[in-house]
Amino acid sequence: MKVFVFPPNSLILADLVERFGHEPIVIMEEIRKKVTTPEIDSPPLNVSEEELIRGLRYVAVETPSGIRGRMGILGPLIDQAEAAVIIENADFAFGCSGCARTNILVKYLLGQKEIPILKVEYPSTVENAEVMVRKIVDFLKNLSKP
Amino acid sequence: MKETEARIFVISPNSDLTPPLLYQYLISQKLTLKMKETCFGLIVEGKKNAVKELLQKIGEVDKHHIFSKVRAYPPGDIRICRASKGGGPRPGLHFIEFEHQLLPLIGAALESLEAKEKVIVAKPPEEKIVPIQMIRKLIKKHGWARRS
Numbered sequence: 001m002k003v004f005v006f007p008p009n010s011l012i013l014a015d016l017v018e019r020f021g022h023e024p025i026v027i028m029e030e031i032r033k034k035v036t037t038p039e040i041d042s043p044p045l046n047v048s049e050e051e052l053i054r055g056l057r058y059v060a061v062e063t064p065s066g067i068r069g070r071m072g073i074l075g076p077l078i079d080q081a082e083a084a085v086i087i088e089n090a091d092f093a094f095g096c097s098g099c100a101r102t103n104i105l106v107k108y109l110l111g112q113k114e115i116p117i118l119k120v121e122y123p124s125t126v127e128n129a130e131v132m133v134r135k136i137v138d139f140l141k142n143l144s145k146p
Numbered sequence: 147m148k149e150t151e152a153r154i155f156v157i158s159p160n161s162d163l164t165p166p167l168l169y170q171y172l173i174s175q176k177l178t179l180k181m182k183e184t185c186f187g188l189i190v191e192g193k194k195n196a197v198k199e200l201l202q203k204i205g206e207v208d209k210h211h212i213f214s215k216v217r218a219y220p221p222g223d224i225r226i227c228r229a230s231k232g233g234g235p236r237p238g239l240h241f242i243e244f245e246h247q248l249l250p251l252i253g254a255a256l257e258s259l260e261a262k263e264k265v266i267v268a269k270p271p272e273e274k275i276v277p278i279q280m281i282r283k284l285i286k287k288h289g290w291a292r293r294s
Contacts, residue, residue, distance in 0.1 A: 129251035
């Protein structure tokens with residue numbers, strides 16, 4: 001089953017989802033397609049016109065181009081998602097290359113999709129980590145196998 | 147390029163392994179992969195089958211303390227390589243650094259989860275009725291006789 005992870009580049013979530021037999025949907029796969037395809041638009045951190053047009057499927061035209069460009073990449077991933085695991089206190093999802101509004105929109109779109117969603121928090125102690133991992137494992141085991 | 151995959155392997159700080167040790171071990175396995183040793187683990191690129199095989203081998207070495215995810219850029223890509231960009235952290239390093247600190251907690255949680263699943267509650271032996279033939283045999287064997 002295809003499981004969307006948020007933050008979409010999370011090492012811990014991507015690893016856990018894969019470890020327990022599902023396919024994580026991560027942003028790196030999409031970026032890889034861009035950076036390994038020899039095109040004029042292949043330079044790394046640029047979005048092309050195509051992404052901006054694709055982004056219009058998810059946001060209005062007056063939305064800042066940053067959100068539209070990000071949604072051009074993240075939107076199709078959300079469309080593929082059959083389940084999602086979200087980390088609530090992921091401050092690092094809003095960093096130099098992150099976008100708080102995109103994060104809100106991604107969570108909103110996932111909620112609209114009516115798919116099974118698990119919300120957890122980054123652990124600070126061993127006990128918290130056990131609870132988090134146990135929740136994720138139970139959630140993934142209860143999803144039907146791909 | 148579609149058949150190839152790049153992966154980043156991050157070793158938990160509390161693991162007994164170090165990136166050079168893991169690198170040397172994987173070199174000895176003679177897999178056809180492009181590998182680069184980094185400060186937190188390895189970056190690997192190769193055909194998907196070879197990467198899958200590598201994942202299995204790494205799982206045999208230390209499955210609770212080595213974590214992996216797909217990486218977008220090939221190892222040593224000049225567009226993000228620090229050597230060609232004049233130093234400084236590469237994009238995405240801060241997030242990996244943050245999650246790297248949490249890996250010992252996740253590893254410990256995975257270990258305890260596995261330990262709990264392995265505990266098997268021993269069933270008490272079922273009570274069986276001793277057949278009459280066995281009782282007769284025992285009586286004959288030990289010479290027990292009915293007192294008259």
